[in-house]
Amino acid sequence: MASEEASGSLRRSRREPEGRAPRQDKYSVLLPTYNERENLPLIVWLLVKSFSESGINYEIIIIDDGSPDGTRDVAEQLEKIYGSDKILLRPREKKLGLGTAYIHGMKHATGNYVIIMDADLSHHPKFIPEFIRKQKEGNFDIVSGTRYKGNGGVYGWDLKRKIISRGANFLTQILLRPGASDLTGSFRLYRKEVLQKLIEKCVSKGYVFQMEMIVRARQLNYTIGEVPISFVDRVYGESKLGGNEIVSFLKGLLTLFATT
């Protein structure tokens, strides 16, 4: 009896032809957070809104690095409100860095696509359905949000910040010839296995980590699509771009130039 049932289901699954009713795509959003008590509820609300309005199957994985401001408490409330199948809490004890946060998050991701973004509302979830559309259109391995092309742009930057940003991007384009217009952006959609492969290979930290991922992706012949996004910087007033950051960016850029 049991063997009949087993062979019956086996026959059913073999009979199902390729391309008809494919396994549904699921999108896992990785949200590393540190001291985002105020922004976390808002970004999750916006994510849920975008996904529900487009009927997309999703989950949001919050990776909090032991924030002292109570971000975890807020995350737990969100889990109660939206359900633990949609909001997954996977915290860590202390601030350990972005690359390891992605690795940690991906271990628990059940989607076949992964979206990475900032949790401070500079990236708006309304672009995610556009990323998905673009990915399907070109069957891309990666879709990257760009502030520098099309009607992509920024809000909240003064002239000095814009010059630094464009200047840095110009230098990056010349030295690395990456095939993508916005390398330091971190609003991207990846196929899960592509992200896993790239994280294994990348060794840099911070901005440069995001740049290295794209450069290595190009080397490994992954296809990259772009979608213009608007970047609303509400934090800029508090964290000015200092000389230190510029120097470490240049060092990182030269390292990438020499090693990739």
Place this chain on the structure above:
Amino acid sequence: MRERDGGSVTITNLSSKAVKAFLDYAYTGETQITDDNVEMFFQLSSFLQWLWGLALLGSTWAALTTGALGLELPSPCREVLWPLPAYLLVSAGYYALGTVGYCVATFHDCEDAARELQSQVQEACADLARRGMRF
């Protein structure tokens, strides 16, 4: 030049395995690329592209300006050729400034995005409070 007199050239920061594999390919048309050495190939080929490009341009310029190949160019040509690298460098500088300037000038300011976010933030706060969120 030091290398010309020294009889050998030392290139640092490159794996000898990678260079060997590359030379194998250059001379025999075959080489083994494995998971281990594929990155060395990327790094090496990238580095060599730049090196090759610079070397080609540099040696062409040097040969033409010093008449080393026995090519006697008419002197107006020589007069233009001699400062060419400096001229190209300055032009590159102008190009960079021009491009960055243009990009900054056309950098899109997303005011409507900011406004939309503001109103959505208020909507979100109200909705979440209704669902039991304690801020």
